[in-house]
Amino acid sequence: MNEHCRIANEIVMSDNRVEEIVEEMDIDEDPAFTYGKLLLLADDQTAPRKVVEDAAIDENNEQDVNAQKETSLFDSEHKDSTKFLPYKAYGPENIRRFIELVQEEGGSIAKHAKACLIPRSTAYEILKQWNESDGTAIPANNIKIKEEHTRFLIGLVDSNPCVTVSMAKEELCKLFEDLQIPESGLRKHMTEKIRLSLKNSSLYTMDRDTNRTIGLRYKIITEWKAAGVDFQKNCVFIDEAGFNSHQIRSRAWSLKGEPAQVKVPTQKGVNLSIVGCISPFGTINFSKVEPLKPSDVAKIEKEFPLPKSKKRKAKTENTPKTKVKKGTTAYHIVTFVRNVMDVLDRHDKNGFFIVMDNCRIHHSHYVVEAIQNRGYIPLFMPPYSPFLNPIEECWAKIKSHVRRNPLSSLDTLTPRIQEACRSVTTEDCLGWIRHSETFWDRCLDKEAGLA
Template sequence: MKTYSIDFRQKILDTYHAEPISQKAIAKRFSVALSFVQKLLKQYRETKNIAPRTDRCGAKGKLNAEQLLILAELIEENNDATLEELRYLLYGKIGFSVSRATIGRMNKTLRHNFQKKTLFPSGKGTERVQILRCEFWETIKNISFKDLIFIDESGVNLAMVRLYARALKGERAKGQRPTKRGKNVSIIGAMSVNEILTSVNLIGGTDAITFEAFIIRKLVPKLWKGACVVMDNCSIHMGEEVKKAIEKKGAKLIYLSPYSPDFSPIENLWSKLKIILRSRKTTNYQELGKAIEFAFEQVTSENIFNWFTHCCYCTSSF
């Protein structure tokens, strides 16, 4: 209700009592809303007072503080539940039902928003894996980050395009991509804190023989005494010849703990490359090869150093 002066309110009340006039006519005469006249007269009948109310502070919340805390716990335990499912779960806890819209508003009050999940393997949270992750850091913490070399593989294909675009509100954002993605192109790369040491692209997957050839022909010539090669423990990396070739050069080999891609800065390299490749819209393997070469050229020394910092191998600024 709009706040009008007491004098103005009194004039409306006096007119209502002095003249045989309807509430609608009073509203028209004084150029106010009919609802204002109705509320004013009701207020006078109930309280004998026409002063503006000062106790209005918005609608009372459907849930009190304790019930809101219960809802927060339910969201924490069932973070992928729909609003309707949360509504049902809350009913079982507090004994009365609230609307789905109320659940939505309370989600915002609790600062929860619905977003895409960041998924991780269920085994990552086991005690065994956590112990192995700690043991990895105990092994590597005394090695200078300047001697670390990370190796990994990634796959790309011809159907890689940007998946997000702009469109007018209410319309779909559309785009084209090749109907046939073709065979995957595997990229094997080795990265130190200073540079991309070496990389190779090949059509198809990477097997143990291919990986062994990459180590012996591409990586070993770039190694130095005291270098430490770090790679994940997938089966194609476990060949005896791989270890022998690295150690023969005076370097050593350490395997990442299971479920630990977050310990490998080269994962950030693949993310950057794929972002660039999605923007190139390649249609054949020759174009894709050139796009991969272009993407590697966009990687800066600062990028690499920041990736090492992100994975906690160094802390100083670039």
């Protein structure tokens, strides 16, 4: 094995947060995984190699239609320049100019409002405020939040991204006792002035930004570069993902005041584990992990004998029966990797790097030896660094496809997953790989907060 790759792998495998090498055909206890052999769902022959041309034709047609619409609207936009103005395009200077025009020229209020980019209804409200103040003060455009308030809100959101508008108002008014602002006004300030937006939250493990993790990334990326690792030229990426029949989108539509309910099968069903592999030239293999039978245990023990240091005691009458392993085992990974290497051999890609995360079953000597014996090189990701693994983005697309429509009583999960796997294109894979490579230099700069 390339010396630099060996050093990089040893760095990953020696980290105390990574479990010991699996000397037995052990299991991954993650409940997202089921158990068993592999059922091919998609491979390098079934996945699309380019974007469908019909989609490009439809896009061009849509652009032509939009161009016609823009042409037809051109004259109407010139007739009323304020009709399509963004919300609150005016400011204090516009208000001052509007008051000045009303005082100096008189005439149509609507005309002066249009000249100052102020909506007509707002112009009358401004005049009302002006008159009620006896003409001694120009309306202040309702600005209540100052720069110090904004800085406090930014710090509050940085420290607690899950803070609600109600909680933010409470904390803000507690610190600035003279401030009075409704929640609607505060929400508007947070979204329009600070430019915050509410999104689906995702978990970010604190260990991602420890000095040890950042240092490991630096060392491993340095060794990768020295070894000639190039994600776009000589690497394939293997990983597992879990699915179940209750996977739906996290947001849904409903009438105002009513909960958004999505009907799903009564039984969640057995969770499925899918093992996948992508490359710069497209998808290679997606397979479903299938149940392991008791008869497979003897086959596994014969094909993957334990080393002498791990030999089991001789069986007696009191020895309990060997349990069938559950979860994704090293046996499944070996079987899958062999299929992947068969595909690579057909395409003259011998000697490629086979990249996996630092999951303990990937470190098994069975997996490592199976890869090395065929002339390929195993490569393990740094801990807590999913952004370096392009196949993570692939799983996001597949799961989004599966969640698109809830499963009905007539649907089954496996065909839905198979359809999603076959939707992954070569362009998708290249895009994800290029994106993951953009993090290399940031890791070498020892940057934190990567995601």
